[in-house]
Amino acid sequence: MNAEASREAGIEKETGRIEAFSDGVLAIAITLLVLEIRLPEGEGALTERLLEIWPSYFAYLLSFITIGVMWLNHHQIFKVIKRLDNTFILLNTLLLLLITFVNFPTIVLADYLGEADEKVAGVFYAGTFVVTAIIYNLLWRYASHNGRLLDTKADPTYIRSITNSYRFGPIYYGIAVVLALFNVPLSLIWQLGLVVFYGLTGNRKF
Amino acid sequence: MNAEASREAGIEKETGRIEAFSDGVLAIAITLLVLEIRLPEGEGALTERLLEIWPSYFAYLLSFITIGVMWLNHHQIFKVIKRLDNTFILLNTLLLLLITFVNFPTIVLADYLGEADEKVAGVFYAGTFVVTAIIYNLLWRYASHNGRLLDTKADPTYIRSITNSYRFGPIYYGIAVVLALFNVPLSLIWQLGLVVFYGLTGNRKF
Amino acid sequence: MNAEASREAGIEKETGRIEAFSDGVLAIAITLLVLEIRLPEGEGALTERLLEIWPSYFAYLLSFITIGVMWLNHHQIFKVIKRLDNTFILLNTLLLLLITFVNFPTIVLADYLGEADEKVAGVFYAGTFVVTAIIYNLLWRYASHNGRLLDTKADPTYIRSITNSYRFGPIYYGIAVVLALFNVPLSLIWQLGLVVFYGLTGNRKF
Amino acid sequence: MNAEASREAGIEKETGRIEAFSDGVLAIAITLLVLEIRLPEGEGALTERLLEIWPSYFAYLLSFITIGVMWLNHHQIFKVIKRLDNTFILLNTLLLLLITFVNFPTIVLADYLGEADEKVAGVFYAGTFVVTAIIYNLLWRYASHNGRLLDTKADPTYIRSITNSYRFGPIYYGIAVVLALFNVPLSLIWQLGLVVFYGLTGNRKF
Numbered sequence: 008m009n010a011e012a013s014r015e016a017g018i019e020k021e022t023g024r025i026e027a028f029s030d031g032v033l034a035i036a037i038t039l040l041v042l043e044i045r046l047p048e049g050e051g052a053l054t055e056r057l058l059e060i061w062p063s064y065f066a067y068l069l070s071f072i073t074i075g076v077m078w079l080n081h082h083q084i085f086k087v088i089k090r091l092d093n094t095f096i097l098l099n100t101l102l103l104l105l106i107t108f109v110n111f112p113t114i115v116l117a118d119y120l121g122e123a124d125e126k127v128a129g130v131f132y133a134g135t136f137v138v139t140a141i142i143y144n145l146l147w148r149y150a151s152h153n154g155r156l157l158d159t160k161a162d163p164t165y166i167r168s169i170t171n172s173y174r175f176g177p178i179y180y181g182i183a184v185v186l187a188l189f190n191v192p193l194s195l196i197w198q199l200g201l202v203v204f205y206g207l208t209g210n211r212k213f
Numbered sequence: 214m215n216a217e218a219s220r221e222a223g224i225e226k227e228t229g230r231i232e233a234f235s236d237g238v239l240a241i242a243i244t245l246l247v248l249e250i251r252l253p254e255g256e257g258a259l260t261e262r263l264l265e266i267w268p269s270y271f272a273y274l275l276s277f278i279t280i281g282v283m284w285l286n287h288h289q290i291f292k293v294i295k296r297l298d299n300t301f302i303l304l305n306t307l308l309l310l311l312i313t314f315v316n317f318p319t320i321v322l323a324d325y326l327g328e329a330d331e332k333v334a335g336v337f338y339a340g341t342f343v344v345t346a347i348i349y350n351l352l353w354r355y356a357s358h359n360g361r362l363l364d365t366k367a368d369p370t371y372i373r374s375i376t377n378s379y380r381f382g383p384i385y386y387g388i389a390v391v392l393a394l395f396n397v398p399l400s401l402i403w404q405l406g407l408v409v410f411y412g413l414t415g416n417r418k419f
Numbered sequence: 420m421n422a423e424a425s426r427e428a429g430i431e432k433e434t435g436r437i438e439a440f441s442d443g444v445l446a447i448a449i450t451l452l453v454l455e456i457r458l459p460e461g462e463g464a465l466t467e468r469l470l471e472i473w474p475s476y477f478a479y480l481l482s483f484i485t486i487g488v489m490w491l492n493h494h495q496i497f498k499v500i501k502r503l504d505n506t507f508i509l510l511n512t513l514l515l516l517l518i519t520f521v522n523f524p525t526i527v528l529a530d531y532l533g534e535a536d537e538k539v540a541g542v543f544y545a546g547t548f549v550v551t552a553i554i555y556n557l558l559w560r561y562a563s564h565n566g567r568l569l570d571t572k573a574d575p576t577y578i579r580s581i582t583n584s585y586r587f588g589p590i591y592y593g594i595a596v597v598l599a600l601f602n603v604p605l606s607l608i609w610q611l612g613l614v615v616f617y618g619l620t621g622n623r624k625f
Numbered sequence: 626m627n628a629e630a631s632r633e634a635g636i637e638k639e640t641g642r643i644e645a646f647s648d649g650v651l652a653i654a655i656t657l658l659v660l661e662i663r664l665p666e667g668e669g670a671l672t673e674r675l676l677e678i679w680p681s682y683f684a685y686l687l688s689f690i691t692i693g694v695m696w697l698n699h700h701q702i703f704k705v706i707k708r709l710d711n712t713f714i715l716l717n718t719l720l721l722l723l724i725t726f727v728n729f730p731t732i733v734l735a736d737y738l739g740e741a742d743e744k745v746a747g748v749f750y751a752g753t754f755v756v757t758a759i760i761y762n763l764l765w766r767y768a769s770h771n772g773r774l775l776d777t778k779a780d781p782t783y784i785r786s787i788t789n790s791y792r793f794g795p796i797y798y799g800i801a802v803v804l805a806l807f808n809v810p811l812s813l814i815w816q817l818g819l820v821v822f823y824g825l826t827g828n829r830k831f
Contacts, residue, residue: 024648028696030230031652034237035447037313038245039656044317046324053330057321057337068310075306078234097824100693104686107655111662115675118664124671131675206303236436240443241653243519244451250523252530259536263527263543274516281512284440412509442642446649449725450657456729458736465742469733469749480722487718490646618715 025096026085029103033081036107037074040067043114062120069199070113073136076202077106079209083169084147089158098146105139120191129187129194133180136198140176147173172209231302232291235309239287242313243280246273249320268326275405276319279342282408283312285415289375290353295364304352311345326397335393335400339386342404346382353379378415437508438497441515445493448519449486452479455526474532481611482525485548488614489518491621495581496559501570510558517551532603541599541606545592548610552588559585584621643714644703647721651699654725655692658685661732680738687817688731691754694820695724697827701787702765707776716764723757738809747805747812751798754816758794765791790827 044063046056081102088095112132119128150156151166179201186194250269252262287308294301318338325334356362357372385407392400456475458468493514500507524544531540562568563578591613598606662681664674699720706713730750737746768774769784797819804812 024700027645028648028652030234031237031649032656034234035241035653035656036659037309038238038241039660041242041313041316042245042248042660044314046321053321053325053333053337057333067314071310071313072306075309079302082230093825093827096697097821100690100824103655103693104689107659107689108662108685110659115664115671119671127671127675203303206306207299209299233439236440237443240440241447243515244444244447247448247519247522248451248454250520252527259527259531259539259543263539273520277516277519278512281515285508288436409509412512413505415505442646443649446646447653449721450650450653453654453725453728454657454660456726458733465733465737465745465749469745479726483722483725484718487721491714494642615715618718619711621711 022085022088022091025091025099026082029081029085029099030078032103033074033078033106036110037071037078039110040070040074040113043067043110043117060117063117065195066113066117066120069195069202070109072202072206073198074106074109076206076209077139079206080143080173083209084150087157087161087166087169088150090156092156095146095150095156098142098149102139102142102146105135105142109135109139125191126187129191130184133183133187133194133198136180137177137184140173140180143176144173172205228291228294228297231297231305232288235287235291235305236284238309239280239284239312242316243277243284245316246276246280246319249273249316249323266323269323271401272319272323272326275401275408276315278408278412279404280312280315282412282415283345285412286349286379289415290356293363293367293372293375294356296362298362301352301356301362304348304355308345308348308352311341311348315341315345331397332393335397336390339389339393339400339404342386343383343390346379346386349382350379378411434497434500434503437503437511438494441493441497441511442490444515445486445490445518448522449483449490451522452482452486452525455479455522455529472529475529477607478525478529478532481607481614482521484614484618485610486518486521488618488621489551491618492555492585495621496562499569499573499578500562502568504568507558507562507568510554510561514551514554514558517547517554521547521551537603538599541603542596545595545599545606545610548592549589549596552585552592555588556585584617640703640706640709643709643717644700647699647703647717648696650721651692651696651724654728655689655696657728658688658692658731661685661728661735678735681735683813684731684735684738687813687820688727690820690824691816692724692727694824694827695757697824698761698791701827702768705775705779705784706768708774710774713764713768713774716760716767720757720760720764723753723760727753727757743809744805747809748802751801751805751812751816754798755795755802758791758798761794762791790823 044060044067047060049056112128112135115128116132119125122128147169151170154161157166180198183194183198183201186197250266250273253266255262318334318341322334322338325331328334353375357376360367363372386404389400389404389407392403456472456479459472461468524540524547527540528544531537534540559581563582566573569578592610595606595610595613598609662678662685665678667674730746730753734746734750737743740746765787769788775784798816801812801816801819804815
């Protein structure tokens, strides 16, 4: 192995370690979601109590698939990253902070769906994803601007396809926020559609 | 390394990453089960309070071993997977969602075993595994249909043995659901027998 | 790579995956311990409330170091394992089940230390480690009996030193159980001494 | 591969495993922080209830970024470690114990910020980081003293820069403790400044 190859191997190990740490955080964040599903206080027939908490099941399903897709997105970025710097690592930490935070709006949504304040809960939930989508764009724009941190051998078409698909994230979730102001279930169905559609059509480059 | 070998190495890295993420989710799901074991509210001699929650210990034991066997199954599939596509990833995400969900029926079972509503809890618990076993079959059938995502060098006998053993999963757990309608302890013993038997006889191909 | 080397590489990958899964479970089990430290219900000056829960701090410290040492032990075994079978995997799953379970006796100890029932809590805590130590011996004896699953190139002195040091685990923790019947603090100091001593003198073969 | 290279590969695998275990613990510790954010007991408009718990959001943000920077520090050390011994492993375990412990002072801070006892909470929070910074120094001094556990090929300038930057950790957090005695918000802003500054300027050697 010559000096250049050895330096490159070192950098790949470095980006691999940041990615492995991020993978760990995402795996834990997605799994902790289940702690939100609990039987309500009080008495009653178990069948009714199990049915009564349907908002918890739905919130769990939606957040689980959404974080799953976020993991795919995150991985998509790291596949073409070949260098790191402090700004990138800070933006990545903010991203992990937000994805982990999803746990809380999920609980709020599960608690308030079908209640008087459900619109606040719906806006809070979708709003969290607006902020997350913005950070995704910042992270990607920072890394890809003039190819700053990218592999010089990365396919330009692949890079453009990521830029294009991320651009619409904040808009799509912005629509979800507006929908939640009028009709929370509609907003949630929109979000579920988004993640299933993206999950099934995303350019993964296997 | 020629181009073909390099492409293959890239794909192997890709399936390895999905498997590592799944392993992480399963490791967390299995460990979170312990949070279910808690002393009941109220006073009393500690010895009695520790004995009183025997359903918690049993539910912990059964769910822990069951998820352990599910991890083995999952690993068994990934050993022969050499390609990925979006449908496979979505099915895999659904599978992780269900295995993580096991946490909740485990709590319900621990809370209701020996109570009036124990049959509902038993059906809910075993029913979760019926759904999980069906998703396992879907995932495997999708991947193995005409060798869609499999390693072309995979041993056909090994592939057939997986297909055959998964086929019976929904039936075995369907029996557990029916048993729970009559006698919950019997249903649980049946399930414990299943995982121990499978754990000890499964074709692991070490 | 010839056929033999290729087969060996496959088996090493296999044992590596079981070890990585176990590492994940142990890392989560050790980290979840902190959830046990909580401010008690009720009012009062914060300084007093923070001091009042010293048993929680101590139980956290002792269980954290103990699981840390268990991780080292586990790793010590896997360093010489070169083959797997179903019985070994089942024993390993039981071991993970017990180490994860430590979370519960830790909470019980933290709740009851200094209370009337502290001896029951102390026996339950130390007793969990007796069972764990026995499973460690079973796992190791099974793997090493006539070199069943060991690397044929493993150093016989290293193997004997593991056998010898594990043999005393159940006895040392049995002493802790007996001590807890008379004096719980003494039993805990004995256990703390054990893990620090083992941590500092264990044959790690770096 | 000759004997020397083989021995070196074995040791690298060994330090890699301790680092991977530590990474796992840190990833879980950082993710568990979110469990601290919960709606308060009681009734009221959801908007107000979400705003009322701003100390929880802030404590989450600060602890998340701080543990993120600690992960970078930890990784920085392991990049030049080439040997292990029992003392180093024990110090590393103590470090993980403290970083995991951060969960508890974070909850206390979130509960008491803006309350009568907030100074006690602020001192407890910053004090935890003083102890952590001291353990970081102990770990690094132990490893780097006369190059005890370091790679002989490690860059001396890099090593000196770590020594220099760690030296100030306990002092900077000592200042945070003193500030908390007078004004808790000021102390927290100081700590946030520290981690952002360190995150953006730290010598990462990518």
